[in-house]
Amino acid sequence: MYPFPLLQGKDRVVRRYSVPALSLVHLLLFLNFRRGGGWTGWSAPWAATAFGVLAFLLFRDLLTSRRRDRLMDVPSTLAWGAAGLMELHSLYPIVAESRLVPAILFPSIAFLLPAFPAAVYAAAAFTWFLFSPEGRWPAEGFLASIGGLGGLGILAGRVIRDKFRDSGSGRDMVQEAINESRMLVFPWENPAAATERDFPEEVERLGLLRSRDDLMDGIRRILEGILPITGADRILYISPSPGQGRAFRAGASACRGGDSGGVDLAIPDDYMPVREAMLFRRTFLFEGEDFGNWAIGKESGREGRPTGVAAAPVSIEGNVEGAILALRFAEGKWSEPIGQALETAAFLAARELAWAKQRYRAHLYLARQEGFHRLIRRIAEVxxxxxxxxxxxxxxxxxxxxxxxxxxxxxxxxxxxxxxxxxxxxxxxxxxxxxxxxxxxxxxxxxxxxxxxxxxxxxxxxxxxxxxxxxxxxxxxxxxxxxxxxxxxxxxxxxxxxxxxxxxxxxxxxxxxxxxxxxxxxxxxxxxxxxxxxxxxxxxxxxxxxxxRNDGLTGLLNRKTFCERLENVLARLDGRYPCAVIMLDLDHFKNINDTHGHPAGDEVLRKVSNVIRKTVRKVDMAGRYGGEEFAIYLHSTDQTHARQVAERLRLMIRQTWFVFNERELVVTASLGIACYPEHGKTGEELLLHADVALYSSKRDGRDRTTVYRKQ
Known part of the structure; x- marks a missing residue:
C-alpha cells in the first residue's frame, strides 16, 4: 500500500509525489488554454504532451527495470495517464459520448491504488467529467451514465484487487518466486554444480582442514582492516544457509570499538542488500531514511536502525560464495571509497576461501578415496x-x-x-x-x-x-x-x-x-x-x-544341488518334524523323442516343470534328477498329505495338453513316495526308497502313485 506522505519524511514526499503533482499542474494549464482566448488553439498540442510524458515514464521504467532491478512508478504513470485521458475526453465530443475514458480510468484507479488514494483519484476524475472545461452542466443522461460507469468500474477494480490479495500479497509472491528460483540461480544449491560450496562445516566435521574458527579469523582480520576506510559502524561476512527459506549466516564480523560479536545476527534470506549483491553479483549501495526499516537481528530501537547499507558479492571462479555487508548507524553519508573498499574486502575474502577450498579438495579427495576403496573391498568380498x-x-x-x-x-x-x-x-x-x-x-x-x-x-x-x-x-x-x-x-x-x-x-x-x-x-x-x-x-x-545350481532346460535345481540341500534340511530337522520325498518319472518319454523329436521332448519337460512349480510351496524344493525324472521335497508333510500332493501332480500332468505336428499328445507320470523318518533318515535313503516306490508304480501299470513299503 501507498502510505500517507507525512509518515515518510520530506525527502520521501518530494521524490515520490513531485512527478504526479506535475500532472495536476498540467491539467490546470489545460483548463487555462481551453478558456483563455488566444490560447485555445494550444489545447490539443498541450494534451499531446501529457501522453508524451506518459510514454517517457513507461520507457524509463522498462529501461531501468533491467539495469537497476526496480519496479515501475505506479503513481506517476497513473497520474499522467489519467491527465491525458481526461484532456482527451474534453477535447473531442465523440470520445466523451463514447464514455470510453471513464470505462478505462475508474477500474484502473480502483485496481492499482489502495482505498484512500483511489478515492481521491476517483473523486477528482468524477468532478472533471461532470464539469467540462467550458463550465456547462452536463445532460442528465450523460451524468447518470458517467456515475454508473464510475461505480461499476470502481467495484470491478476492487473485486479484482481483492482476488489478487487473497492469492497472496506482493511480498509473498516475491518470496515464493525467490524460493522457487534459488536452485536455478544460486550455484551453491544447484544439484548439478554445487558440490563443494560451503566448506567450514565440512572442515569442522572431518578434521581434514583448519577449523571454521581459523577460517573466519582470517576473514575477520580482513574486515577489521577495511572497516576504518568504509566509514561503517559494522561490517560482516555473510554466507548462504542450505535449504529454501533459511536465514543467511554471519560468519565473521568487525565493529567500531572492537566489538565483533555480530556473528549471531539473524539475517532473513529476502534481506534486499545481501540478496541483490549475491543474486545480481554487483555492489549494492544506498542510504537515507528508507533504510530505517532494515534493522537486522534483535535491534529494534531507533539507535539500532541503519541509515546506510552497502553490500558486495564474494565470488570464486564465477560462483558467488557470500557477501560483505556494511551497516552505518550514524548520521551522514558514505565516504567516497565505500564501494571500492567493499570490493577489496570481497576480493581478499574470496582469496582466503579459495585457499581453503583448494586444501579442502585435496584432503577430501584422499578421504573419499579411502572410504570408497573400503566399500569396494567389502563388495568384492561378497x-x-x-x-x-x-x-x-x-x-x-x-x-x-x-x-x-x-x-x-x-x-x-x-x-x-x-x-x-x-x-x-x-x-x-x-x-x-x-x-x-x-x-x-x-x-x-x-x-x-x-x-x-x-x-x-x-x-x-x-x-x-x-x-x-x-x-x-x-x-x-x-x-x-x-x-x-x-x-x-x-x-x-x-x-x-x-x-x-x-x-x-x-x-x-x-x-x-x-x-x-x-x-x-x-x-x-x-x-x-x-x-x-x-x-x-x-x-x-x-x-x-x-x-x-539350476538345470538349464527346466530352471529347477539340478541333481547335485538338490541332494546337497536335502541333506542340509534333514540335518536341521533332526527327527523333530515329518517330511517326504517324491520321485516323478514321465511314462514312455523315449517314444516322444523318437516320434516327435527332441525339441518336443524338451517342451514336455519344460511344461511339466512349470506344473511342479505351481504345485509345490515356497518351503518345498524341486529338482530335475536326470533325464525325464524329477525329485520333490515336501517340508513338514506326513504320508497322507504327501500322497495328496503326488496325486494332484499326476492329474495336472495328465490334463496338460501337448500338441506336436497338429496331433494332441497325452503325457502321464508315475510317482513314488518315501517319508521321513519312517522310510529313512538321510537324503540318500529317502531318494533310494522313493525310487523303489516309483518303479513299483511302473511295474503296476504306470500313471499311478505308490508309497514305499518296507520289505
Missing part, C-alpha cells in the same frame, strides 16, 4: 561370503545394501541411512537396509510410498534436502509413518535410477543441529555409483550361481 556356515545361503545383494548404507552413515556422519527399494511402479517399497547404529537390518514387508516425498523423488529423479526445521517436508511427510523416527534432524533424499537391477531412494537423516549441503549430495551419489557397480557384480554372481 562372492566369498555367498555361503554361510553349514551351507546357509547369504544373499550377495543384501550384503551390498548393508555395506552401502553403513558407508553412507559413516562417511556423512549422520544418525540414520535408509536404502529403500521400490516395487510395483514406485507406489510401494521396502527397506533394503537401514543403518542406524544397533538398530540395523532390512524389512521385507512392503509399505505404501504414496503421498510421501520418497515417492516424489523417485518419480522426479531429483534429490531433495530438508533442513532440521523442515524435517516434516511441509505438505507431505518425508517417509511413511511406520518408518519415521523421532523429529530433530534434517533429511537428504537421493534417487537411485534403475540402471543395475535396483530402483529406489537413499534417505539420509542427520542428527539434531546438522543440515545437509551440496557436498553431502555429491558424496552420497558417489557411494551410490559404487553400489550400482556392486549390484551389477552380484547380478553376474547370482547368474553364475544359478547356472551352477
Amino acid at each position: 562372492s566369498e561370503r555367498a555361503s554361510g556356515e553349514r551351507g546357509e545361503t547369504v544373499s550377495p545383494r543384501r550384503e551390498v545394501y548393508r555395506a552401502t548404507a553403513e558407508q553412507v552413515r559413516q562417511h556423512l556422519d549422520i544418525a540414520r541411512a535408509i536404502l529403500i527399494e521400490a516395487k510395483k511402479g514406485g507406489k510401494r517399497g521396502r527397506i533394503a537396509w537401514e543403518s542406524a547404529g544397533k538398530a540395523s537390518g532390512d524389512r521385507e514387508e512392503l509399505v505404501s510410498l504414496e503421498g510421501t516425498y520418497v515417492e516424489w523423488v523417485l518419480r522426479q529423479g531429483v534429490h531433495r534436502i530438508f533442513s532440521g526445521g523442515q524435517a516434516d517436508g511441509g505438505r507431505f511427510p518425508v517417509l511413511p509413518a511406520s518408518w519415521t523416527g523421532p523429529p530433530g534432524g534434517g533429511f537428504l533424499l537421493v534417487p537411485v535410477p534403475d540402471t543395475s537391477g535396483f530402483r529406489g531412494v537413499l534417505v539420509c537423516e542427520s542428527g539434531e543441529g546438522r543440515n545437509f549441503e551440496g557436498q553431502d549430495v555429491q558424496a552420497a551419489k558417489d557411494i551410490l555409483a559404487i553400489m550400482r557397480m556392486g549390484i551389477s557384480h552380484t547380478l553376474r554372481l547370482e547368474n553364475l550361481v544359478k547356472e551352477a
Whole structure:
C-alpha cells in the first residue's frame, strides 16, 4: 500500500509525489488554454504532451527495470495517464459520448491504488467529467451514465484487487518466486554444480582442514582492516544457509570499538542488500531514511536502525560464495571509497576461501578415496561370503545394501541411512537396509510410498534436502509413518535410477543441529555409483550361481544341488518334524523323442516343470534328477498329505495338453513316495526308497502313485 506522505519524511514526499503533482499542474494549464482566448488553439498540442510524458515514464521504467532491478512508478504513470485521458475526453465530443475514458480510468484507479488514494483519484476524475472545461452542466443522461460507469468500474477494480490479495500479497509472491528460483540461480544449491560450496562445516566435521574458527579469523582480520576506510559502524561476512527459506549466516564480523560479536545476527534470506549483491553479483549501495526499516537481528530501537547499507558479492571462479555487508548507524553519508573498499574486502575474502577450498579438495579427495576403496573391498568380498556356515545361503545383494548404507552413515556422519527399494511402479517399497547404529537390518514387508516425498523423488529423479526445521517436508511427510523416527534432524533424499537391477531412494537423516549441503549430495551419489557397480557384480554372481545350481532346460535345481540341500534340511530337522520325498518319472518319454523329436521332448519337460512349480510351496524344493525324472521335497508333510500332493501332480500332468505336428499328445507320470523318518533318515535313503516306490508304480501299470513299503 501507498502510505500517507507525512509518515515518510520530506525527502520521501518530494521524490515520490513531485512527478504526479506535475500532472495536476498540467491539467490546470489545460483548463487555462481551453478558456483563455488566444490560447485555445494550444489545447490539443498541450494534451499531446501529457501522453508524451506518459510514454517517457513507461520507457524509463522498462529501461531501468533491467539495469537497476526496480519496479515501475505506479503513481506517476497513473497520474499522467489519467491527465491525458481526461484532456482527451474534453477535447473531442465523440470520445466523451463514447464514455470510453471513464470505462478505462475508474477500474484502473480502483485496481492499482489502495482505498484512500483511489478515492481521491476517483473523486477528482468524477468532478472533471461532470464539469467540462467550458463550465456547462452536463445532460442528465450523460451524468447518470458517467456515475454508473464510475461505480461499476470502481467495484470491478476492487473485486479484482481483492482476488489478487487473497492469492497472496506482493511480498509473498516475491518470496515464493525467490524460493522457487534459488536452485536455478544460486550455484551453491544447484544439484548439478554445487558440490563443494560451503566448506567450514565440512572442515569442522572431518578434521581434514583448519577449523571454521581459523577460517573466519582470517576473514575477520580482513574486515577489521577495511572497516576504518568504509566509514561503517559494522561490517560482516555473510554466507548462504542450505535449504529454501533459511536465514543467511554471519560468519565473521568487525565493529567500531572492537566489538565483533555480530556473528549471531539473524539475517532473513529476502534481506534486499545481501540478496541483490549475491543474486545480481554487483555492489549494492544506498542510504537515507528508507533504510530505517532494515534493522537486522534483535535491534529494534531507533539507535539500532541503519541509515546506510552497502553490500558486495564474494565470488570464486564465477560462483558467488557470500557477501560483505556494511551497516552505518550514524548520521551522514558514505565516504567516497565505500564501494571500492567493499570490493577489496570481497576480493581478499574470496582469496582466503579459495585457499581453503583448494586444501579442502585435496584432503577430501584422499578421504573419499579411502572410504570408497573400503566399500569396494567389502563388495568384492561378497562372492566369498555367498555361503554361510553349514551351507546357509547369504544373499550377495543384501550384503551390498548393508555395506552401502553403513558407508553412507559413516562417511556423512549422520544418525540414520535408509536404502529403500521400490516395487510395483514406485507406489510401494521396502527397506533394503537401514543403518542406524544397533538398530540395523532390512524389512521385507512392503509399505505404501504414496503421498510421501520418497515417492516424489523417485518419480522426479531429483534429490531433495530438508533442513532440521523442515524435517516434516511441509505438505507431505518425508517417509511413511511406520518408518519415521523421532523429529530433530534434517533429511537428504537421493534417487537411485534403475540402471543395475535396483530402483529406489537413499534417505539420509542427520542428527539434531546438522543440515545437509551440496557436498553431502555429491558424496552420497558417489557411494551410490559404487553400489550400482556392486549390484551389477552380484547380478553376474547370482547368474553364475544359478547356472551352477539350476538345470538349464527346466530352471529347477539340478541333481547335485538338490541332494546337497536335502541333506542340509534333514540335518536341521533332526527327527523333530515329518517330511517326504517324491520321485516323478514321465511314462514312455523315449517314444516322444523318437516320434516327435527332441525339441518336443524338451517342451514336455519344460511344461511339466512349470506344473511342479505351481504345485509345490515356497518351503518345498524341486529338482530335475536326470533325464525325464524329477525329485520333490515336501517340508513338514506326513504320508497322507504327501500322497495328496503326488496325486494332484499326476492329474495336472495328465490334463496338460501337448500338441506336436497338429496331433494332441497325452503325457502321464508315475510317482513314488518315501517319508521321513519312517522310510529313512538321510537324503540318500529317502531318494533310494522313493525310487523303489516309483518303479513299483511302473511295474503296476504306470500313471499311478505308490508309497514305499518296507520289505
